[in-house]
Amino acid sequence: MKIKKEVTIYDLAKELNYSPSTISRALNNHKSISKKTIKLIKEAAEEMGYRPNNLAAGLRNNKSNTIGVLISRINRPFMASLISGIEETARKSGYNVLISQSNDKYENEISNCNALYDSRITGLVVSLSMETVDMGHFQKFIDKGIPIVFVDRVPDNFNSYKVVIDNYTAGYSATKHLIEQGCTRIAHFAGAQHRNVYEERKKGYLDALRENGLPIEEDLIIHFKTLSFEEGNKATKKLLKMSNPPDGIFSANDTAAVSAIMCAKKMGVNVPQDLAVIGFNDDPIASIVQPSLSTVSHPASKMGAISARRILDHSGQNYDTDLSEITVLGTEIIVRDSSLKKVHTLETK
Amino acid sequence: MKIKKEVTIYDLAKELNYSPSTISRALNNHKSISKKTIKLIKEAAEEMGYRPNNLAAGLRNNKSNTIGVLISRINRPFMASLISGIEETARKSGYNVLISQSNDKYENEISNCNALYDSRITGLVVSLSMETVDMGHFQKFIDKGIPIVFVDRVPDNFNSYKVVIDNYTAGYSATKHLIEQGCTRIAHFAGAQHRNVYEERKKGYLDALRENGLPIEEDLIIHFKTLSFEEGNKATKKLLKMSNPPDGIFSANDTAAVSAIMCAKKMGVNVPQDLAVIGFNDDPIASIVQPSLSTVSHPASKMGAISARRILDHSGQNYDTDLSEITVLGTEIIVRDSSLKKVHTLETK
DNA sequence: ATAGGTAACGGAATCGATTGCGTAAATTTA
């Protein structure tokens, strides 16, 4: 097996009778090299099949043109789209994307964090694990001037770039939508309250009830651990067996919302007539379940693109950039059948 | 903003009065360093907060302890699970994972391929884009002794590691299942025939028909471009409007299969009584659609894990490893409601 | 006691690109 030798700037230098410095500068469009020489060198480089050694450049500059991504799980629709957005944006600028998943374990988040740090990433995009409370493991990036972009599941006690959606307004609007459809006893499937996204969605829910004169009943607020299908099933069963069951559910994710729909159907409860349901995320399953699930959509891929862009821009700029910049993206209530009480009422009249 | 200095093996050398060589060897458990010294050095390294510089090591060794992943799209359930499996396995061995998506464009596949090559990845995991026919862009990896693992969508004209499922048998079994359920006119939603997975699934379908004495009708074989929801809808409509419509569909993926179910329902065709449907992949939507979709499941995450393992093992071994090793994993027919004609017939009697 | 062997470590080159400093030639200015 023949191992072909790689072309380096030294090979180019020898071939063209220039010094390696000139070659390097020419390839980087340094201003102190004449246009002619740059053209000459670049053409020769192309012809000889020169390809820059990122490792060498990285060693010298102590960075690697690589964006690190630290998330809970890759195989979730939201996360996959997020990564997709990061990757597309990064690659257009010649950056690589390094991924790692914590599986929602604090411990994994720390070790992955260290591994990425050691890899001299240019910047880090993070969506916090479910367990994470302490932010200590991120400090070293700040100390080194490496930008961190928190996305979706962000901390509130750590100053850095953030890309989020307006979870409060989304929660408020989703709940308001159910109210407008005639619901008066609306349950909420809430996520872990130390994660901003779930806390704010719940706040929105609560305020929507208050501002519309509906009482808040603690029995109707179910706190989930993982918002899984199984948990959703159990919670729905419990709710529907109450002497005074809810007539609406706002779930903090689609998985649990779908389980609620399917569970209700199995129990003979009509959706949306007896129980209107709205979820969160607009996962593919939302448009497949019957009745189709109303939900809140957010631009996952765009969030990824913006996160990557933050890092790319940060690296191009001077150091004292404002790290605290927060990007808030809008959401949209996607009305499908699972919440359309009114229209349905009209139709059946 | 204080920038903390990184600890290097030279710092350790100075501190402990050893040479950098010894430090390096000790940290790598080289046999020519005494146990005592190794212990001493490792403890000091730990205490001083030493972290190896992968870039420096990578430059020297011309590789980076990084596995490159080249796939079509991240945000597909199969691909996300695949990456998840790769990442978990790689990280356990201290390897990083670099991802890139081609969006099923040949051109992107080439440029991503080059970018990964330039990043000195230790090995490459590839699932071919829909368009790829020529394999030239992969040759340089072979020339360099960098292992490539093709997974799922693999080439048949390129000698390298492969991790696949038995698509032929899966296609055969899925079709056979429909036959056993009483279907006699089974349509097939086929994917691009230059991709092994779709070609073999179709072959299995054809042989199942033949071996069970059913005629092959070209009208019932629809060749899809992307097996999308929209394409599935259109194809289903066309099939059901035939004077002699099919009573079963074997779709090469779940997306199209689900669209068939939903389309049939809308057209007043009963699933599975009038039209039995079976898909492929066991995506989340398969268990959500009603009637739930029978399908073929394959171990996406495990395929990723095995692919990563191939690369890790290859790097540990001597050079003349057998590159042509092919791993074939089993699949499973998941029987749900969309194909259960017989049982349903019994129930309704 | 001496040749031969081994265990334990050090010197210094190497990987490839970058960059501060220096310099010769070309150009402009006075």
Place this chain on the structure above:
DNA sequence: TAAATTTACGCAATCGATTCCGTTACCTAT
């Protein structure tokens, strides 16, 4: 035309880890 710039480039150190060759000191066998 001499002086002052400017242009265009070279020299050599640097980033941090690895590794091929040594080189001691100590041990063993004859």
